[in-house]
Amino acid sequence: MTLSGKFITFEGGEGTGKSTQLRLLSEYLTQKGIENIQTKEPGGTEIGLELRRILVTGDKDKMDAVAEALMYYADRRIHLTKKIWPALEKGEWVLSDRFADSTVAYQYYGYEKRIPKDLLDDLYKISVGDFKPDLTLILDLDPEIGLARSMKKASGMVQKETRHESRGLKFHQNLRAGFLEMAKAEPHRFVVINADTDINSLHSQIVEVVNERFGLSHE
Numbered sequence: 142m143t144l145s146g147k148f149i150t151f152e153g154g155e156g157t158g159k160s161t162q163l164r165l166l167s168e169y170l171t172q173k174g175i176e177n178i179q180t181k182e183p184g185g186t187e188i189g190l191e192l193r194r195i196l197v198t199g200d201k202d203k204m205d206a207v208a209e210a211l212m213y214y215a216d217r218r219i220h221l222t223k224k225i226w227p228a229l230e231k232g233e234w235v236l237s238d239r240f241a242d243s244t245v246a247y248q249y250y251g252y253e254k255r256i257p258k259d260l261l262d263d264l265y266k267i268s269v270g271d272f273k274p275d276l277t278l279i280l281d282l283d284p285e286i287g288l289a290r291s292m293k294k295a296s297g298m299v300q301k302e303t304r305h306e307s308r309g310l311k312f313h314q315n316l317r318a319g320f321l322e323m324a325k326a327e328p329h330r331f332v333v334i335n336a337d338t339d340i341n342s343l344h345s346q347i348v349e350v351v352n353e354r355f356g357l358s359h360e
């Protein structure tokens with residue numbers, strides 16, 4: 142399998158503006174003549190959407206972190222085999238709103254009582270193999286600001302996707318620190334971007350990083 146497209150993932154806590162920034166980057170790449178698709182986890186496929194409903198709605202304690210990790214990985218495996226890898230094989234770029242780093246941040250770093258990290262490493266190996274994103278952008282934001290934004294957005298939803306938001310501030314502070322720790326450990330893959338700014342300047346920062354990373358011209 143030759144994957145000639147590029148795989149870019151957007152990561153971060155709640156309400157950091159990932160989906161808006163992903164859409165803007167997709168438009169930018171399209172303008173440059175680079176074919177690309179926008180996708181997300183959980184819920185990048187039909188089955189994934191069903192898993193998403195189970196994972197992000199309802200009572201926060203309806204399942205534990207191990208069960209969550211297994212379900213996020215089921216979603217991820219289907220997402221990879223049915224959507225991400227086929228697109229990359231065709232030479233399209235894939236922009237994903239979250240990927241495996243979210244499982245480490247949420248299911249491992251978020252909780253005070255951590256599940257074995259080996260379990261997540263094994264799930265990665267089984268489901269994803271050696272494959273990794275070419276670039277992971279972490280949109281970093283104080284969770285107090287992000288959670289407030291996210292809860293405001295959810296107030297208009299019929300089915301509220303706030304299962305993780307309801308875990309409280311400490312959980313979200315832990316996972317933010319987790320993302321930053323992961324970025325430090327793998328500086329060639331991650332770029333941390335301060336998301337406490339307006340939409341346009343955040344977009345410009347992202348464009349700058351992508352241009353540089355993939356050698357795209359600046360016009």
Ligand code: TMP
Pocket residue numbers: 155181182183197213238239240241243244245247248302305306
């Ligand atoms: P979002 O698409 O609005 O960010 O919602 C997805 C939610 O699922 C968000 O609260 C983060 C959470 N999540 C995990 O806990 N683990 C994962 O592996 C992924 C992909 C998402």
